[in-house]
Amino acid sequence: MQLDEEAEAMRRGAHGRARQWAIEHQLRVGRYFGAQQMVRVDQAHIMADTESLGAVGVDWLESLAALPPEERRVRIPTITDPRGTDFTRTAALRHEEWMLDLERRAIAAFEAMGILMTNTCINYQTIMPPVFGEHVAYGDTGVVIYCNSVLGARSNFEGGPSALAAGLTGRTPSYGFHLDQQRRGSLLVELSWQPDALHEWGALGGVVGRLAGDYWRVPVLTGLRQAPTSDQMKHFGAAMASFGSVAMFHIEGVTPECRSLADVFDGGMPPERHRVTPDDVQRLLASYNDGADGVDVVVFSAPQLSLLEMQQVADLLDGRRVVTPLLAITSPQVKPDADRLGLTARIEAAGATVLSGMCFYQSYAREMAEAHGWKRLVTNSAKLTNIIGGYGYRPVLLSAEQCVEAACQGCIP
Numbered sequence: 001m002q003l004d005e006e007a008e009a010m011r012r013g014a015h016g017r018a019r020q021w022a023i024e025h026q027l028r029v030g031r032y033f034g035a036q037q038m039v040r041v042d043q044a045h046i047m048a049d050t051e052s053l054g055a056v057g058v059d060w061l062e063s064l065a066a067l068p069p070e071e072r073r074v075r076i077p078t079i080t081d082p083r084g085t086d087f088t089r090t091a092a093l094r095h096e097e098w099m100l101d102l103e104r105r106a107i108a109a110f111e112a113m114g115i116l117m118t119n120t121c122i123n124y125q126t127i128m129p130p131v132f133g134e135h136v137a138y139g140d141t142g143v144v145i146y147c148n149s150v151l152g153a154r155s156n157f158e159g160g161p162s163a164l165a166a167g168l169t170g171r172t173p174s175y176g177f178h179l180d181q182q183r184r185g186s187l188l189v190e191l192s193w194q195p196d197a198l199h200e201w202g203a204l205g206g207v208v209g210r211l212a213g214d215y216w217r218v219p220v221l222t223g224l225r226q227a228p229t230s231d232q233m234k235h236f237g238a239a240m241a242s243f244g245s246v247a248m249f250h251i252e253g254v255t256p257e258c259r260s261l262a263d264v265f266d267g268g269m270p271p272e273r274h275r276v277t278p279d280d281v282q283r284l285l286a287s288y289n290d291g292a293d294g295v296d297v298v299v300f301s302a303p304q305l306s307l308l309e310m311q312q313v314a315d316l317l318d319g320r321r322v323v324t325p326l327l328a329i330t331s332p333q334v335k336p337d338a339d340r341l342g343l344t345a346r347i348e349a350a351g352a353t354v355l356s357g358m359c360f361y362q363s364y365a366r367e368m369a370e371a372h373g374w375k376r377l378v379t380n381s382a383k384l385t386n387i388i389g390g391y392g393y394r395p396v397l398l399s400a401e402q403c404v405e406a407a408c409q410g411c412i413p
Contacts, residue, residue, distance in 0.1 A: 001030050001173070002037045010169060016071025018064050018113075022165035029162055030173030039135050039174040041155075044074070044167040045123060046115065047081040047139030048160035049362040050102040057160075058105050065109035073114040078167035079127060080110060081140045082304065082331075082359035083119045089355055094371035099364055115167065119357035120331035122304050124151065125230060127333060132256055135178055137166030141247070142238035142303050142383065144177075148248040150233050152256040154178045157215070157247055176216075177247055183257060185250055187212065188270035191223035193278055197399045198309075201228065202235040202382025203281045209244025211274050217244075220264055222252040231306055238303050239382035288385050288397045289412070296374040298322075298407040300400070301329035301360040302384035307337055309400075310354075314343045316404040317350035325372075326352035326407040329360060352407070360384060365391040378406045 003023075009015060010023040026038065050058060064072055084103050085095045107117055118127055121140045130136050130153035138144045138155040139162075147153040156176040158166065166172045176182050189208055195201045212219050219240070228236065228251075240246045250258035262268035300313060305328060313328050328347055330338060335356040338344045344354045361384060368374065369392050377393040379385060380403050385395040396412060405413040 001027055001035055004038075007038060007169065007171060016067065018067050018072050019168050021064075022168040025161060025165045026169065026171065026173055030175065033173060033175040035173035035175040037174050038171040039178050040170055041135045041137045041166050041172050042076060043128070043130060043136045043138075044076060044078040044158075044163050045081065045136070045138040045140060045143055046078065046110075046160055046163040046167070048106070048164070049082065050084045050099070050106050051362060051364055052160070053102070053106060055102065058102050058109070061106055061109035065112035072112065074167035075170040076167060077128070078115045078164075079118040079120070079123060080115060081119070081121055082362055083107070083357050084363050086355040086358050089353065092353060093363070093368060095364060096367070099367075113167075118332065120304060120333060121302075121359060122234065122306065122331055125234070125306055126331060135172070137163050137172045139163040141241035141245075142234070144247055145237040145241045145249065146234060148177055148183075149237060149250065149255050150230075182216070183248060183264075184218065184266065185220035185258075185261075185264035185270060186217040187219055187272040187274060188261070188265075189219050189221045190273065190275045191221060194225050195232070195281065197380075198231060198235045199285075199380040199382065199397055199399050200281060201232045202239040202380070203284045203397065204276070205236040205239030206243040206284050206382045206386065207276055207280050208249070209240040209242065209246050211276075212240070212244045212246050215245045215247055217246065218248050218250065218264070219246065220250040220252065220258065220261065220270065222261065224251060224254065227254045231309060234303050234306070235382065239386065242383040242386045285397055288395055290394070292376065293412040294376050295324045295378050295406045295411055296376045297372070298324060298326040298378045298403050299329070299360050299384065300380065300403070301327065302379075302381045302387070304359060305330040305334065307334050307343075310334065310338045310343045310347070312400055313352075313404070314346040316401060317347055317352060320350050320404070320408050322351045322407040323410045324407045326350075326404070327355055327360065328352060329355045329358060332357045361387045361391065365393070369393060378403050378412070
């Protein structure tokens with residue numbers, strides 16, 4: 001790989017041990033993926049919850065944080081994905097002290113490196129969204145697919161160490177979705193209808209993700225009647241990334257790199273075509289419902305809720321009372337606005353719980369299930385439905401209205 005003079009100096013250790021580790025790590029990643037050079041990035045987003053890091057990972061972060069300030073501090077704006085808890089609600093969540101200790105230690109290490117503890121997976125809705133053509137180094141898969149597709153920024157899925165390395169060097173290996181050719185369409189998905197509710201958009205993302213089934217493939221959708229909203233795109237992309245490891249999609253006439261199919265297919269001809277119908281989406285929804293009607297917990301999470309989603313939950317709960325735990329999880333950027341506008345108070349007046357800065361499946365979900373006796377989980381997030389079964393839950397994917405009904409009735413409506 002070719003390095004410029006500054007990067008070569010980092011490699012020699014002239015800019016400290018942290019940057020020396022970072023550039024060496026990036027060289028190994030770059031060689032593996034066939035990168036020939038680095039590309040400068042303007043932002044980094046680190047996915048590093050302590051459930052994934054474990055004690056060894058936190059020890060390693062602390063070793064970097066113990067270096068002199070001029071060696072350890074990041075060079076570009078670097079932010080974080082959701083944490084493993086909401087410190088204002090640890091007793092209700094039944095998070096144990098060892099979990100909280102790991103969280104406090106990781107946070108202190110990140111802060112010592114100059115990393116902003118934004119604790120969000122919806123930074124593209126709240127914190128300096130990247131602009132068209134901007135190169136970034138993002139970790140969360142839902143963040144990457146939204147920014148690549150909807151905003152036209154450029155990022156690969158960056159593992160936690162790789163995103164941290166980008167923050168320290170201001171660079172990342174130039175391969176994959178940083179390159180024009182990788183952003184071309186791989187398959188055409190034809191629709192003759194358009195989803196409405198967020199869980200339907202998520203289910204459509206799951207169907208398309210399974211059709212693609214490969215990180216390197218780029219689905220292209222055609223046939224939508226109108227442009228989806230930001231929240232619809234959010235659920236669609238997050239589910240596609242979860243079900244198929246997909247990092248980018250195009251929608252004809254909607255996303256910025258696909259004004260027409262000719263923009264994304266060489267010669268305007270797709271190499272592969274699929275038609276997706278409402279029945280395909282209904283089959284995916286039905287696959288997550290075994291006919292039982294019991295409910296243990298209702299979760300709005302993955303991705304974190306926007307302010308408009310918080311308003312929807314508040315509206316649905318007005319004048320009602322939950323008999324089953326309902327968790328509404330949002331970002332630390334949205335939560336103060338939800339407080340100010342009275343949305344938090346309205347949700348919690350119904351007996352539900354608003355959580356901030358965490359994401360359900362990254363917050364010791366298995367341990368929470370065991371502590372609370374939770375098994376049957378209802379959600380409107382296709383991404384969460386796809387993931388949470390691995391933590392011992394039996395998930396059901398429903399609309400927001402049905403989720404609230406389930407929480408208020410104590411059973412599947």
